[in-house]
Amino acid sequence: MPDTTSAAQHTGATPLLQTVGLTKRYGSFLANDKIDLDIRPQEIHALLGENGAGKSTLVKTIYGLIQPSEGEIRWQGRTIVLSGPSDARAHGIGMVFQHFSLFDNLTVAENVALGLDGKEPFKDMSARLEQVSRTYGLPLDPKREVWQLSVGERQRIEIVRALMQNPQFLILDEPTAVLTPQEADQLFIVLNRLKAEGRAILYISHKLDEVKRLCDTATILRGGRKVETCNPRAETAASLARMMVGGEIMEVKAAASRQITVPRLLVNDLSLTPDDPHGIRLEHISFELRGGEILGIAGVAGNGQDELFAALSGERLAKDPGTIVIDGHAAGHLSITRRRKLGAAFIPEERLGHGTAPRMRLSENALLTGHAIGNMVLHGFVNTAATLKTVDRTTETFDVRKAKRDPEAASLSGGNLQKFIVGREILRDPVVLIVNQPTWGVDAGAAAVIRQALLDLAAGGAAVLVTSQDLDELAEITDRIAVMFHGRLSAPVPTAEASRETLGLLMGGSSIEAPETPHATRA
Amino acid sequence: MQLVLEKRAERSATIALISPLIAIGLTIATLCIVFAVLGKNPIAALAVYFIDPLTDGYSLQEIAVKATPLVMIAIGLSLCYLANAWNIGAEGQFLIGAVAGSWLAVKTQGTDAGHWVLPAMLVLGAAAGALYALIPAICKVRFGASEILTSLMLVYVADLLLDYLVRGPWRDPQGFNFPTTAEFDPVATVPTLIEGGRLHLGSIIALFVVAAGAVLLGRTIKGFEIRVVGAAPRAARFGGFNANQLVLLTFAISGALAGLAGIIEVAGPVGHLQPGISPGYGFTAIIVAFLGRLNPIGILIAGLFLALTFIGGEQAQIAMKIPLDVTKVFQGILLFYVLACDSLILYRFRLISSSPKVQSGAH
Structure with missing residues (x-):
């Protein structure tokens, strides 16, 4: 294995952080099973694995x-016991979570102050915040309130907050999930700089190309166990994926030719x-979305995708019926049930609590969206046999x-529940399917099944609208792509002609006619 | 070693069934301590409370008579609670139903009105209860007012209205100034089922309500809507169900059932309108609803059980001079334990070792 790029060589033998036989048990379930991990200074170490890998x-x-239930953590060779995050921070371990913990109505500086120990006067802290953010090329105005900031800027707050404690070791959990490609590039520059300063980074991701670009070492987890530690640059994306999944993944195949027919969904x-x-x-x-066509909507989360789903599904009604036309019928004013009767089907992003009632049986969840049409309800009575059959x-x-x-x-795993939800809607033979984040948090096997199902549905003549933050997914299954930014939608372009750079710029709002200040649109 | 509460993957059907029994066991254990503190023999007191009423026919009939309003109200309340609508004011809806039905009885008193009077009274009682329950429901839907507070406060309004009527306009002229209406005419009275007994037609109506509740919740799409709106509001909206409409519907049904129970109580066992027609049926029914797992059959059983505590409490007061308020203490402790035991449906206790070494040989 060529190891010339690995940072491990030119940094002594003592790892900065080591886990030895680290095990975590929940009842009889092993979330982590004897995991050994070595992280050296000046190393960006990827942690790869599917959802639920631990x-x-x-x-x-x-x-x-x-x-931990068993095993130990060693910091610079000495065994340590961490009683809580503040303990970890005191040792020099920092973490940036995937989900931000920020107060929308407080300023950047106030949010940072809340995360620090608070011994420093606010004014000094504020000045240091500005200095740290400038040093690392993460510009932030300490006086702005968080609700005015974009997702990328919010992430900067979290990173700067972690950096202000001067950590030797920084953990980042899927940091690029919410970033445009350009923003991700900027983040990588920051991370490489931190590495050059002698710090170590543990980088959690499932984007394999990113890991190959950025990381010196990769540890792959599967089913709670460590499968392998390797040099990601010496592997191919396919070989990394095989290690994550533990086998080959079904390849998604588009039909040779699809008949693009009449408009099924019009939004005016x-x-x-x-x-x-x-x-x-x-x-x-x-x-406009025609039968046989899959239109993708890309964009960073929180740019109006949820609002658009609510409007298209009828969870929120539009005043003017003509703004939404489903299969030739003005539907802006119709309830979600009436829209289902017109042949539309909807799959929301949240599986538990939105797409399904978590504590109800699958048969009852089949009834949840199936009651509108078919034979599940007769004269107000539920036909249990029909729901079970679904x-x-x-x-x-x-x-x-x-x-x-x-x-x-x-009780179902994320992937299996998502397959159930997608199946529940597709088996009703919809003419229009509107789906939000179809494979979010789903294992690779289930994701392939779901993407294939969407392609097959379109091949059968239905119109499919897919909103996703995953550009690879959109590139794989869509015919055209549009980008959502600040509640506006760019003109769709054929997927084959859309470069990642163009899409990234649109996701950052560059070439859509954006209003003068983001402030005005959100207020 | 450490005791932790751990989430179950699925709700436990077994615990859902036995949780009320555990709660009753714990309540009785607590009650024994209360009896002992009062200086009574706990075993003898328990016998008077729970065994003696079951041994003679009069008490058995009386249990059914007391259970009738409890069950009818609790069925309605269970629909509200399943839909996440918190009707605490069934007592007020019960009283308003009694007042509205009694109005017709008072107006037709001494006339030659026929057998239409009683059915009309029942309809009036149910309609008034429903309308009265719609006040907090509309306030919730339109203005976001907490239905818990508004429905509870309307209890006192109903109570005082009844008090005013029987002390003022509707007072029996021959009643020696007692605050009561005259005895209702036979056509305005709920017939008894056994000659000379206390068991009346209302108990049959209550059984019918139980059956209707079971069908509604278990078999119909409306019942499904009620359950989804309570269990997962966002999923319910995605399903196309309107939560506000269901708040209005469940409040109206529960108000109608409470009002119906009220007029049946007045036109049946009591026979006239007077203050104190309810020993707190509307509040005890809340306990019945939860003890019965918000399930119609469960509510029937729980209603009979709590009726037993009313009768037992009266007998214990007569036989052992135990204050009647012990019954209310019992009911309060019972609700507390029922709600506590319910957490075991979704969670379980687990003893785990705090030292990691003990588990190292586990696999």
């Missing part, structure tokens, strides 16, 4: 949030003010793994 448990243990100048004061206002959204058909067609015939939704 990545989060491992880093939370290293950050002191979880106490849709504008909508959000209920939530910090929500995003939809501004003049227009597009569960069985979905299970069979989409390979839903479950412990019994009709379990509660919450």
Whole structure:
């Protein structure tokens, strides 16, 4: 294995941080099983694995949030016991979470102050904040309130907050999930600089190209165990994926030719003010989606995708019926049930609590969206046999793994529940399918099944609208892509002609006519 | 070693069934301590409370009579609670139903009105209860007012209205100034089922309500809507169910059932309108609803059990001079334990070792 790029060589033998046989048990379930990890100074170490592989448990243990059942953590060769995150920070371990813990109505400086120990006067802290953010090329105005900031800027706050404690070791949990490609590039510059200063970074991701570009070492977890530690630059994306999944992944195949037919979904100048004061206002959204076509909507989370889904599904009604036309019928004013009767189907981002009622059985969750049409309800009475039949058909067609015939939704794994939800909607043969983040947090096997199902549905003549933050996913299955930014939608372009750079710029708001200040749109 | 509460993957059906029994066991254990502190023999007191009423026919009938309003109200309340609508004011809806039905009885008193009077009274009682329950429901839906507070406060309004009517306009002229209406005419009275007994037609209506509740919740799409709106509001909206509409519906149904129970109580066992027609049925029904797991059959059983405590409490006061308020203490402790035991449906206790070494040989 060529190891010339690895930082491990030119930094002494003592790892900065080591875990030895680290094990975490929940009942009989082993979230982490005897994990050995060596992280050296001046190393960017990737932690790879599918959802549920045990990545989060491992880093939370290293950050002191979880106490290990067995095994130990060594810091610069000495065994340490971390009673909590403040303990970890005192040793020089910092962490940037995937989900930010920021108060929207406080300023940047106030948010940072809340995360520090508070011995420093606010004014000094504020000055140091500005200095740290400038030094690392992470510009922040300490006086701005968080709700005015973009997701990328919010992440900067978290990173700067961690850097202000001058950590020797920094953990980043899927930091690029919320960034445009350009923002990700900027982040990589910062991370390389931190590395050059002699710090170590543990970088959690499932984007393999990114890991190959950035990381010196990669540790792969599967089912709670360490599979391998390797040099990612010496591997291919496919070989890394095989190690993560433990086998080959089904390849998604598009039909040779798809018949693009009549418009199934028309959106005409849709504008909508959000209920939530910090929500995003939809501004003049227009597009046309034809049968046999898959349209992708890219964009950084929080740019109006949820609001658009609510408007298209009928969870929020538009005043003007003509703004949304489903299969030739003006539907802006129709309820979600009426829209389902027109042949539309919807798959929201949140599986538990939105797409399904977590503590209800699958048959009842089949009824949740199936009651509108078909034979599930007769004269107000529920036809239990019909709901169970939907569960069985979905299970069979989409390979839903479950412990019994009709379990509660919450007991299924994320991938299996998502397959159930997608199956539930697709088996109703919709003419329009609107789906938000179809494979978010889903294992690679299930993701392939779901993408294939969307392609097959379109091949059968349905119109499919896919909103996703995953550009690779959109590139794989869509015919055209549009980008959402600040509640506006760019004109769709053919996927084959859309470069990542162009899309990234659109995701950052560059070439859409953005309003003068983001402040004005959000207020 | 450490005792932790651990989340279960699925709700435990077994615990859901036995949790009320555990709660009753714990309540009785606590009650024994209360009896002992009062200087009574706990075993003898428990016998008077829970065994003696089951041994003679009169008491058995009386249990059914007391259970009738409890069950009817609790069925309605269970619909509200399942839909995440917190109707605490069933006592007020019960009283308003009694007042509205009694109005017709008072107006037709001494006339030759026929057998239409009683059915009309029942309809009036149910309608008034429903309308009265809609006040907090509309305030919640339109203005976001907490239905817990508004429904509870309306209890006192209903109580004082009843008090005013029987002391003023509706007072029986021959009643020696007692605050009561005259005895209702036979056509305005709920018929008894056994000659000379206390068991009346209302108990049959209550059984019918239980059956209707079971069908509604278990078999119909409306019942499903009620359950989803309570269990997962966002999923319910995604399903196309309107939560506000269900708040209005469940409040109206529960108000109607409470009002119906009220007029049946007045036109049946009591026979006239007077203050104190309810020993707190509307509040005890809240306990019945939860003890019965918000399930109609469970509510029937729980209603009979709590009716037993009313009768037992009266007998214990007569036989052993135990204050009647012990019954209310019992009911309060019971609700506390029921809610506490319910956490075991979704969680379980687990003893775990705090030292990592002990588990090293586990696999």
